[in-house]
Amino acid sequence: MASEDLHAISTVWLKSLEAASSTGDFTSFVGHFLSDGWLRDLLCFSWNFRSLSGLDKIHRFLSEVVDGKPRFEHSGLRNFKLEDCTANAPSPFKLPGSQGIEGVQGAFTFTITKPAALGRGFFRLTQDADGKWKALTLFTNMQDLIGHEESSADQHGLYEGRKITWEEDVEAKFRAIEADPTILNRTKVGGGQSGLMSAARLGRLGIRALVIEKNARVGDSWRQRTTFPKYIPKGKLAHFIDSYAVDQELCVWLSSSIASTPVYSPSSARWTVEVQHGDRKVIIHPKHLVLATGYGSPRIPTWNGMEEFQGALYHSDFHRDAEQSRGKRVVIVGAGNASSDICEDFVAHGATEVTMVQRSATCVMSSTTAEKTYLNVPFPDGTPVEELDFRSNSMPKAFFMQLKISGGTEYSKMLDKELHDGLRKAGFNLTWELSPGSGEVGLEGFVLDRQASGTMLDIGCGKLIIEGRVKIKRGQDISHFEKDGITFKDGSKLSADVIVLATGNEPIMKTTRSLLGNEITDRLPSKVWGLDSEGELNQTYRPSGHPGLWFAVGSFQMSRFYSKHLGLQILARELDIV
Structure with missing residues (x-):
C-alpha cells in the first residue's frame, strides 16, 4: 500500500475519532473499534492502567460515572493530531500468529481536559467484514501534566545569577531532600535500576526523593553477579548505574536499611519510617513509600541432611x-x-x-x-x-x-x-x-x-x-x-x-510482609507482578491498594517507561487532582 494511502486511511479514521471524542459521544467513539478490538489506557481515562477487550467492556468503562459525568466526557480527550515524522508516519503492520493480521498503524497526540494534560496515542487499524477500517488496538497514554512538565534541563558550571558551583547546588538540594523527603524509595539490590529510575523521574517532576540502599555502593548487585559471556559485562553495567545516580543528582543513603516496621497515619497521610543510616537511626515522615526491592529474597528449600x-x-x-x-x-x-x-x-x-x-x-x-x-x-x-x-x-x-x-x-x-x-x-x-x-x-x-x-x-x-x-x-x-x-x-x-x-526467589509479597508487617500486607492484593484479569501487571507502577505505597519492579525497559507513570500518579496526588 502506498504511503499516501496509509496516510489517508489514518487521517480519516483519526478525524472521525476526534469528532466522537469532542462531542462526548462514547457510543460513536466505541464504534471505531473492531468487535474484538482493544483499548489500552494509561492514566488518561482513569488514574490507573486499564486494558479492555471487546465493545461491551470498552463501552462500560467509558460510560462509568466520575464526578457526575461519564468517564469519557469527564476526561475530555481533544485536539487529535497525526504524527508525520519518519519513525511514526502511518505504516503497514503484520502481526505474528496464524491469523496473519495486518493493517495500518500510526501515532498521534492529543490533550486531556481533566486533568489538564498532554497525551500521546498509537493505533492499529484493520478492516472489518464490511471493509471499514476499525481499531484492532488503541493506546492512550498520558505524557505530562500541563504546567508541571518533566524537566529535561541540565546545568553546568556556575549557575547564572548565583555564584555557586554544581557541587554546592547538589549539596543544598540533598539537604532539602533529607530534611523533608516526599518519597522514600527503598531498594535492596545494589541501587537497582527500578529504584534509581523512579527517583530520577520524580526529581525531574520536582518531587523530593530519598533512596535507601542497603549496599555500600550503588550498582553492587551487578558487581557481585556472575560475569556473562554475552551482552553488557556486569562491571560495566554496575559502573553505569553508579554514574547514573551521580548524573541524575540522586540523594542515596548507602549502607542503610529500614530498621523497624513503617507506620502509616491516615490523618496526616504520611509514613513514619525509622532508617538505620550508617551508625545512627533517623526518623523520617515521607508521604509515599516506593518499594523497589527486586524480585524477592532467595527461595531456599530445606531437605533433610x-x-x-x-x-x-x-x-x-x-x-x-x-x-x-x-x-x-x-x-x-x-x-x-x-x-x-x-x-x-x-x-x-x-x-x-x-x-x-x-x-x-x-x-x-x-x-x-x-x-x-x-x-x-x-x-x-x-x-x-x-x-x-x-x-x-x-x-x-x-x-x-x-x-x-x-x-x-x-x-x-x-x-x-x-x-x-x-x-x-x-x-x-x-x-x-x-x-x-x-x-x-x-x-x-x-x-x-x-x-x-x-x-x-x-x-x-x-x-x-x-x-x-x-x-x-x-x-x-x-x-x-x-x-x-x-x-x-x-x-x-x-x-x-x-x-x-538455583531455586529462584520468594514472591515479592513475602518480602513486603517482612518489611511492612501483617496489618498492612493483609490489606493488599495477593501478588505483585503477573497479569491481572485485564492483562495489566499487578500493583506494578500503579496503585497498590494502600495509600502512599507503590511497587517499582522490572527490567530496564519497563523501568524507563513506567517510572514516568509512577511519577505522574504521585505528582497528581501532590497537586490534589486525583
Missing part, C-alpha cells in the same frame, strides 16, 4: 566466582537462567563435573532468536529509545499473549529447532506453556506471568548440555542430602563437592 553436607552449599544469589571450584564436582539444583549462567561459569573455570538437576520443564529460547523476534525492531538507526519503549508498550499485554499462542511461539520454536532437538536428546525437558493445555505463550509469557521463572535465555549453556559438558539429572525429587552429595527418591545419588541451589 543439608547440615551434614561437607562441601560448599549456597543459593545462586550468592554465587560469585567459580575459580575456587576448579577440579571439583558441582551440582546445580534448578534449570533456569541462574542455573545456566552458573553452569557456564563452572565449566569455564575447570570444574571436573557439572550436573544440572532439572525438577520441572524449562522454556528455552536462544539469544539469537530473542534478537530476531523480540529485541530487533523495524526502526531506523538512531531512533530514540523512548520511541521504542512507547511502541512496545502500545500493545495490550493480554493481546500479545494471544498472538504468541496463535502462532508467534511456534515461529520462535522453529528458529530454535536444532537447539531444542539437541536438548531433548540430552535428556532436557522443554515446555512453552504456563500450565498444561493453557497454550504456548513462550518466553515472553513466562516473563510477564512469572518474572521469567522457569525460563532459560540460552547464551551458551545449551551447547554445553548437548555436548555433555553439563550433565542433566531430570525429573527426580530430592530425598535427602548426605555428607558427600544428594540422594533422590528413586534411590539414585549424585556425589558433589559443591551444591548450588
Whole structure:
C-alpha cells in the first residue's frame, strides 16, 4: 500500500475519532473499534492502567460515572493530531500468529481536559467484514501534566545569577531532600535500576526523593553477579548505574536499611519510617513509600541432611566466582537462567563435573532468536529509545499473549529447532506453556506471568548440555542430602563437592510482609507482578491498594517507561487532582 494511502486511511479514521471524542459521544467513539478490538489506557481515562477487550467492556468503562459525568466526557480527550515524522508516519503492520493480521498503524497526540494534560496515542487499524477500517488496538497514554512538565534541563558550571558551583547546588538540594523527603524509595539490590529510575523521574517532576540502599555502593548487585559471556559485562553495567545516580543528582543513603516496621497515619497521610543510616537511626515522615526491592529474597528449600553436607552449599544469589571450584564436582539444583549462567561459569573455570538437576520443564529460547523476534525492531538507526519503549508498550499485554499462542511461539520454536532437538536428546525437558493445555505463550509469557521463572535465555549453556559438558539429572525429587552429595527418591545419588541451589526467589509479597508487617500486607492484593484479569501487571507502577505505597519492579525497559507513570500518579496526588 502506498504511503499516501496509509496516510489517508489514518487521517480519516483519526478525524472521525476526534469528532466522537469532542462531542462526548462514547457510543460513536466505541464504534471505531473492531468487535474484538482493544483499548489500552494509561492514566488518561482513569488514574490507573486499564486494558479492555471487546465493545461491551470498552463501552462500560467509558460510560462509568466520575464526578457526575461519564468517564469519557469527564476526561475530555481533544485536539487529535497525526504524527508525520519518519519513525511514526502511518505504516503497514503484520502481526505474528496464524491469523496473519495486518493493517495500518500510526501515532498521534492529543490533550486531556481533566486533568489538564498532554497525551500521546498509537493505533492499529484493520478492516472489518464490511471493509471499514476499525481499531484492532488503541493506546492512550498520558505524557505530562500541563504546567508541571518533566524537566529535561541540565546545568553546568556556575549557575547564572548565583555564584555557586554544581557541587554546592547538589549539596543544598540533598539537604532539602533529607530534611523533608516526599518519597522514600527503598531498594535492596545494589541501587537497582527500578529504584534509581523512579527517583530520577520524580526529581525531574520536582518531587523530593530519598533512596535507601542497603549496599555500600550503588550498582553492587551487578558487581557481585556472575560475569556473562554475552551482552553488557556486569562491571560495566554496575559502573553505569553508579554514574547514573551521580548524573541524575540522586540523594542515596548507602549502607542503610529500614530498621523497624513503617507506620502509616491516615490523618496526616504520611509514613513514619525509622532508617538505620550508617551508625545512627533517623526518623523520617515521607508521604509515599516506593518499594523497589527486586524480585524477592532467595527461595531456599530445606531437605533433610543439608547440615551434614561437607562441601560448599549456597543459593545462586550468592554465587560469585567459580575459580575456587576448579577440579571439583558441582551440582546445580534448578534449570533456569541462574542455573545456566552458573553452569557456564563452572565449566569455564575447570570444574571436573557439572550436573544440572532439572525438577520441572524449562522454556528455552536462544539469544539469537530473542534478537530476531523480540529485541530487533523495524526502526531506523538512531531512533530514540523512548520511541521504542512507547511502541512496545502500545500493545495490550493480554493481546500479545494471544498472538504468541496463535502462532508467534511456534515461529520462535522453529528458529530454535536444532537447539531444542539437541536438548531433548540430552535428556532436557522443554515446555512453552504456563500450565498444561493453557497454550504456548513462550518466553515472553513466562516473563510477564512469572518474572521469567522457569525460563532459560540460552547464551551458551545449551551447547554445553548437548555436548555433555553439563550433565542433566531430570525429573527426580530430592530425598535427602548426605555428607558427600544428594540422594533422590528413586534411590539414585549424585556425589558433589559443591551444591548450588538455583531455586529462584520468594514472591515479592513475602518480602513486603517482612518489611511492612501483617496489618498492612493483609490489606493488599495477593501478588505483585503477573497479569491481572485485564492483562495489566499487578500493583506494578500503579496503585497498590494502600495509600502512599507503590511497587517499582522490572527490567530496564519497563523501568524507563513506567517510572514516568509512577511519577505522574504521585505528582497528581501532590497537586490534589486525583
